[in-house]
Amino acid sequence: MSPKNRKVQQFSARGGVMAAAAVATLAGIGGPAAAIPTDPVVQFTPTLTRVPGGNCAAIINAETVPQAQSGQFGVRVKITQSGQFCGAYRVAVRWRNLDSGYSDGQSHRVDENGVINATDGVIVGMGTAPGAGRVEASIVTTYEDGREMEYLAGTAAFTLG
Structure with a gap:
């Protein structure tokens, strides 16, 4: 393959990622998801990310998962990853309780194949307990050393009881 064709392929791959990003952004314009304690599952808008490796990218779909204790939530993530020789990274849930001002987060490792190191793909832990109130949360990606990708x-926006 000549260098000229390789550049066209790289541009096409990047253009595809950008087109997917534009569609996801437009899909999320409708406003934040609303939830009340009786509405146990809230969908996040898709997260689009570049992944370490050769032209690697991922689309991360996520939804809240009700927990046994009040004021806590889990997040189930489903990762669709593409590219060659992709590397490991981390997926993080970051949130802020709008009523108390408290914020925190929790992250889990994703292997080279796009498989998250969390039971049933659900991110839980000490960093997913904002307490009762209105919560805004986001899904982001970081390198394994913590730098953002x-x-x-x-x-997503929801209310915990």
């Missing part, structure tokens, strides 16, 4: 964050 290139991404368009998925977001």
Whole structure:
């Protein structure tokens, strides 16, 4: 393959990622997802991210998962990854309780194949307990050393009882 064709392929791959990002952004314009304690599942807008490796990218779809204790939530993530020789990274849930001002987060490792290191793909832990109130949350990606990667964050807004 000549260098000229390789550049066209790289441009096409990047153009595809950008087109997907534009569609996801437009889909999320309708406003934040609304939830009340009796509405147990809230969908995040898709997270689009570049992944370490050769032209690697991922689309991360996520939804809240009700927890046994009040004021806590889990996030189920489903990752669709493409590219060659992709590397490991981390997916993080970051949130802010709008009523108390408290904010925190939780992250989990994703392997080279796009498989998250979390039971049933659900992110839970000490960093997913904002307490009762209105919560805004986002899904972001980081390198394993904690530096943020290139991404368009998925977001959701919900209320915990």
